[in-house]
Amino acid sequence: MQLNGNTILITGGGSGIGRALAEALQEFDNTVVIAGRNQRRLDETTAANPGMHSVSLDVTDPEDIVRFAAELPKSYPELNVLINNAGIMRAEDVTNHNLDDAEETVTTNLLGPIRLTAALLPHLRGRERAAVMNVTSGLAYVPMAATPTYNATKAAMHSYSLSLREQLRDSNVDVIELIPPYVQTTLMGDAQAQDERAMPLDDYIRDTMTILRERPDVDEVVIDRVAPLRRAEANGNFTELFGMLAAMGKERG
Numbered sequence: 001m002q003l004n005g006n007t008i009l010i011t012g013g014g015s016g017i018g019r020a021l022a023e024a025l026q027e028f029d030n031t032v033v034i035a036g037r038n039q040r041r042l043d044e045t046t047a048a049n050p051g052m053h054s055v056s057l058d059v060t061d062p063e064d065i066v067r068f069a070a071e072l073p074k075s076y077p078e079l080n081v082l083i084n085n086a087g088i089m090r091a092e093d094v095t096n097h098n099l100d101d102a103e104e105t106v107t108t109n110l111l112g113p114i115r116l117t118a119a120l121l122p123h124l125r126g127r128e129r130a131a132v133m134n135v136t137s138g139l140a141y142v143p144m145a146a147t148p149t150y151n152a153t154k155a156a157m158h159s160y161s162l163s164l165r166e167q168l169r170d171s172n173v174d175v176i177e178l179i180p181p182y183v184q185t186t187l188m189g190d191a192q193a194q195d196e197r198a199m200p201l202d203d204y205i206r207d208t209m210t211i212l213r214e215r216p217d218v219d220e221v222v223i224d225r226v227a228p229l230r231r232a233e234a235n236g237n238f239t240e241l242f243g244m245l246a247a248m249g250k251e252r253g
């Protein structure tokens with residue numbers, strides 16, 4: 001993916017990784033449009049970043065996605081990059097038979113990007129060069145037992161990205177997977193933003209942008225901090241890391 005001169009849609013761009021990525025990409029001379037449900041956060045982000053745009057979108061709502069995908073290219077005909085970043089992460093107790101969290105997680109983290117990609121792909125295919133960037137997680141590769149459905153959606157998005165990339169191999173659309181480690185955001189609540197075990201957000205974005213800048217053909221953005229999880233199976237220490245994450249999940253509650 002060429003790093004400048006794009007018009008980029010970032011879902012969940014009003015906070016955390018999405019916001020920081022939006023700001024970094026704007027610095028690289030891209031037009032950036034952030035999307036999410038929380039209008040106040042979107043407004044704060046665009047106010048702090050003149051030239052940035054925002055649009056309202058709930059990725060759990062199939063009708064909203066269809067409406068959105070029909071309208072957005074009218075306002076931003078140059079749109080050529082979709083970043084599927086919006087996501088939720090909930091701890092789940094599998095002995096509690098309430099599946100609300102599990103279902104919401106699948107709808108947001110898995111069906112959301114699949115639906116949005118499908119809806120915007122016809123437009124992206126019409127651009128000279130385009131990209132779909134899917135934000136997964138190190139937990140796609142070594143699950144944390146405390147968040148079963150979350151891990152499963154991220155593993156599924158890894159798999160989906162592989163097939164999407166293969167089907168679009170000879171097309172104008174690059175498919176890139178961004179694989180964050182544990183990062184200081186409020187994904188699982190305010191305490192995460194202060195957790196010293198999590199990577200500072202600025203450091204994560206710096207390392208990610210370095211890879212995107214230096215390797216325009218990269219398929220998977222694997223920064224050093226997440227490499228042990230991404231490569232655990234190949235390195236032969238999956239079981240050890242799985243155990244460590246299970247213990248960490250219990251601690252984090």
Ligand SMILES: NC(=O)c1ccc[n+]([C@@H]2O[C@H](COP(=O)([O-])OP(=O)(O)OC[C@H]3O[C@@H](n4cnc5c(N)ncnc54)[C@H](OP(=O)(O)O)[C@@H]3O)[C@@H](O)[C@H]2O)c1
Pocket residue numbers: 011012013014015016017018035036037038039041057058059060085086087088089108135136137138179180181182183184185186187188198
């Ligand atoms: N932080 C980490 O440790 C970490 C590690 C690996 C992967 N990730 C991934 O990174 C991505 C960003 O997470 P984050 O850490 O930056 O957390 P975050 O600050 O909570 O960001 C999540 C974003 O998703 C948006 N969102 C959630 N549900 C949505 C919906 N139904 N429709 C539209 N937008 C929705 C939220 O915006 P609204 O509330 O405004 O809708 C929010 O801006 C997620 O996919 C997450 O799984 C994070």
